[in-house]
Amino acid sequence: MGVCRGEALAKTFHRSLIRSKQVMSGALVLLGVCTVGCDAQEVIPPVGSVGMPTHQAVQAPPVPMSGRSLWVALQPYLGQGTTSSRSAPSLRLISAGHQPLLLKDARGDVQRAPLITITWRLVALEEPLQLSRQVAGPFASFESAEQVASQWRELGVAAVVAHPSEWEVWAPQGVQPLPGVDIRLWQGIVSTAVQPVIQGDSGDRSLVGPIQIDAPDGLSWKGGVYLGPFQLQVDAYGSWTLVEHVPLERYLEGVVPHEIGAGAPSAALAAQTVLARTWALANSHRFALDGYHLCSDTQCQVYSDPRQASFGVRQAIVSTAGKVLSWKEQPINAVYHASNGGVMAAGSEAWSMQSVPYLRAQLDGSVGWVDRFLLPLTERVVVKSLLDNSDGAYGQGHPRFRWTRTLTAEQLQQALRLVAPSLSMPQRLTVLERGPSGRVLSLEIRDDGHQPPVVLRLDAIRRHLRQLPSTLFVVEEVGVGVWQFSGGGFGHGAGLSQAGAVDLARRGWTTEQILSHYYPGTTYGPLPEMKDAP
Numbered sequence: 001m002g003v004c005r006g007e008a009l010a011k012t013f014h015r016s017l018i019r020s021k022q023v024m025s026g027a028l029v030l031l032g033v034c035t036v037g038c039d040a041q042e043v044i045p046p047v048g049s050v051g052m053p054t055h056q057a058v059q060a061p062p063v064p065m066s067g068r069s070l071w072v073a074l075q076p077y078l079g080q081g082t083t084s085s086r087s088a089p090s091l092r093l094i095s096a097g098h099q100p101l102l103l104k105d106a107r108g109d110v111q112r113a114p115l116i117t118i119t120w121r122l123v124a125l126e127e128p129l130q131l132s133r134q135v136a137g138p139f140a141s142f143e144s145a146e147q148v149a150s151q152w153r154e155l156g157v158a159a160v161v162a163h164p165s166e167w168e169v170w171a172p173q174g175v176q177p178l179p180g181v182d183i184r185l186w187q188g189i190v191s192t193a194v195q196p197v198i199q200g201d202s203g204d205r206s207l208v209g210p211i212q213i214d215a216p217d218g219l220s221w222k223g224g225v226y227l228g229p230f231q232l233q234v235d236a237y238g239s240w241t242l243v244e245h246v247p248l249e250r251y252l253e254g255v256v257p258h259e260i261g262a263g264a265p266s267a268a269l270a271a272q273t274v275l276a277r278t279w280a281l282a283n284s285h286r287f288a289l290d291g292y293h294l295c296s297d298t299q300c301q302v303y304s305d306p307r308q309a310s311f312g313v314r315q316a317i318v319s320t321a322g323k324v325l326s327w328k329e330q331p332i333n334a335v336y337h338a339s340n341g342g343v344m345a346a347g348s349e350a351w352s353m354q355s356v357p358y359l360r361a362q363l364d365g366s367v368g369w370v371d372r373f374l375l376p377l378t379e380r381v382v383v384k385s386l387l388d389n390s391d392g393a394y395g396q397g398h399p400r401f402r403w404t405r406t407l408t409a410e411q412l413q414q415a416l417r418l419v420a421p422s423l424s425m426p427q428r429l430t431v432l433e434r435g436p437s438g439r440v441l442s443l444e445i446r447d448d449g450h451q452p453p454v455v456l457r458l459d460a461i462r463r464h465l466r467q468l469p470s471t472l473f474v475v476e477e478v479g480v481g482v483w484q485f486s487g488g489g490f491g492h493g494a495g496l497s498q499a500g501a502v503d504l505a506r507r508g509w510t511t512e513q514i515l516s517h518y519y520p521g522t523t524y525g526p527l528p529e530m531k532d533a534p
Helices: 007-012 142-154 248-253 266-282 311-319 367-372 380-387 409-415 459-464 498-506 511-518
Strands: 020-022 028-030 070-078 091-095 101-104 110-113 115-139 160-162 167-171 183-200 203-206 211-214 219-221 224-226 230-234 240-246 324-327 403-408 426-434 440-447 454-457 473-479 482-487 523-525
Touching: 070 230, 070 248, 091 101, 101 115, 110 115, 115 142, 115 203, 142 160, 142 167, 240 248, 248 266, 248 311, 266 311, 266 324, 266 498, 266 511, 380 426, 380 473, 380 482, 403 409, 409 426, 426 473, 454 459, 498 511, 511 523
Parallel strands: 028 183
Antiparallel strands: 020 028, 070 240, 091 115, 091 219, 101 110, 101 211, 115 167, 115 183, 160 167, 183 203, 211 230, 219 224, 230 240, 324 523, 403 482, 426 440, 440 454, 473 482
């Protein structure tokens, strides 16, 4: 990233497309087209079998470590679903003030208006594009997908993480498959693409991307106001993405109040600010395949109306400016969640990932709470004892610190219809394995027939059983085809508990004490390459 490989390579990938969709004939319909140049950024070429690409490449965003802005997707998959007779929903861009928006496409065509509406048109490609790939997934999270991609890369395979709708890993056909990983082969012909269309004085005209959008008074978007600048660009699937180029410190104004709440105590706000900054830097490769850094929903950090940043949030940003948590001089994987139920999870209990020393199972409470239980909490009776208690645990005021959920066989069958369509009515649920924090690592579900049991592991448990706030639970059958889950916490449980941080801040803990408690062994301060960054 950050280095252009020359004009020849830029021309090779001059037309960026692609959101492809298989049709009955076995061919593919391409849903996006874009023209890009070389702006001191690396183009990551896709690699397929026998010279056949896995996907159409888009240009990678600049490295944020250098002080450049983060590229954050406000709306992905625009134009998806466009056909020869129907446009996908239009994109409406509205100025937040009196000054008009300024839109400029790659050909230099300019549009000025307080309201700009972009529709979509399906066009035929001059030369169809043939794609082929091996696909692993879907995965419940980027973390689990990245672990599989990393294993492939260690074998010399050019594997990439994609998010066409769910997290997947793409690799060239013909390369060595990974043991124990289900792979499906995919190939097809891309023959059409979607172009953005704007209404001008002389009628409709097509736009060529990337499309730059300036909003002098800000852009009114989903109830918020965003300052930009903005870019409309194609992704790796042919749909288009509205991206904001937002400085890192301003990005935090749109994250911190929506993650922990603008009214949290100052030490907790500062801790959340450091984590949000750290997480953004450590995960800026998350959507590299699609030409931007981060999304704005729960697949990343929630990034919403920056105007909701209170005075306390802005003070937290200023007081911690440039500071992150690091380990071995790299920003840590600064995961966090709402409530851990009184016990922190190891990272490997939440996702398929390599263990790191700063994300480990640890009781989260006073000395009395810590002395009451002994890790590892791998036995059901011990987990139930912890869940039956709360005195001395940090963050116990959270509404989901303790919870119960009841699921019927019909609800389980419906929840598992995609992963196990042949599963008949579930008859038995069994916890096969627990991690050191007591969280369920694998849950087996058997039906009344002869089908193999369904085994949900790690983050796939909550991905499919969305009613469960966490995987820290015990389960028992309370009737025929009815199970009660009794649990604690809300979220994956690794890293900082936001409820715990608020509790500790109210007890007088400092920001550094809170961060050291939840991420032991890490370093608080600027990274060496950030010290001179603007």
